[in-house]
Amino acid sequence: MSTDRFCEDLTALLPRLRRFARGLTHDAADADDLCQQTVERALKSRQSWQDGTRLDAWVYRIMRNQWIDEVRARTRRSQTFTSAEEGANVGGSDDRAAENLVELGNVGRALARLPEDQREAVMLVLVEGFAYKEAAEIMGVPQGTLTSRLGRGREALLRELGEIA
């Protein structure tokens, strides 16, 4: 694929990438930071993308891995610095997190409460519309693991949102 074509296709993916990032991070600023890192990483490593395979799955995988790295780094930081300023909150500063919870609404809060691995399974299959096989590849897990995470995430959401959904 030519550079132009790669760039056009990546540009066309941006609205979906922002949605996936919003689902993973449940924070608008974090989401666009994550998107930017993903775009930069995708451009830098575009030689390793294989023509003929799905570009979207490849980029989603980059984004997902970047986010997992970020979550781990934040967890390490919060374990290292336990002072009140640094906070023990993995999702960002306490103020922003509290503000966010209000803005997220019922659906956003229900999603935010899911464990990371269930949330990404829900996002990939129910929101982004990936088939099980593709979603499992993006997450780097066997398909059975994907379906069990998806099942638990879906149950939790149906329980929480059953009234309004």
Next chain:
Amino acid sequence: MSVTDEEFAAYADGELAGPDADRIAAAIASDPALAARLDAECRLRQTLHAHFAPVTAEPVPERLTLPIVAAAAEPAEQRMTDSQTREAGAAPATSARIFDLASARVRRNVENLPRRRPSWSGSWTTGIAAAAALVLGIALGTQVQQEDAKLTPEGTLLATGRLAKGLETRLAADVDAKDLRILASFQREGGGYCRVYAAGRSSGIACRESPGWVLERTTTGDTGQAGTYRQAGSAQAELMGAAQDMAAAPPLDAAQERAARARGWGK
């Protein structure tokens, strides 16, 4: 006949085909409890999609688009530096300008949407953004393909060949399809299913009638040159507007679309 949770989920997620799907569909048809569960599944998807719809409808911030524009311009710049012909340096600027114009077009398409039915204009807005993104792809060199259609003795235009097959089987979620993309599926008055499609440089609205997919509207925009994709963009915005006028309800979400396909697009 028993259906396991895994089978039920796989069916709802569109993972089953053929006899497997038929068996679950039959079980759902004969068991109100299963039907209610499928209904709850569909509502959950709708709720999630509605929650994220504003994000996909937003204009994409420049800090995400600009690095891509820069990368697209890079090789051209490189070549020119190499050959010492920098004064002929229109190529990178042109490429950047095409991207700018295209993204401005995306924004305008979204802003210019008909807003006659504000209660669900959001879901159509997403469709327009997808259409505009598609136009960007076409404008910058995607292969174009003639649509397949024939005129019936009754004077209607009936889809044939790959177009007919695509309309029957393709889902709006198949966003990476290059030959035929479904921009939206909806039900019109009376319950019949219609689909807004784009195939190469032609696009249109097709509705399922007894003989097959009848092309209710078609447009052809010559998108071969950078200067003319403007018309293609407005044509698709018009199509989405026309679809909204024809539709009796909001566009189908992914699960509803799969369910309609599984029923062979019967009312």
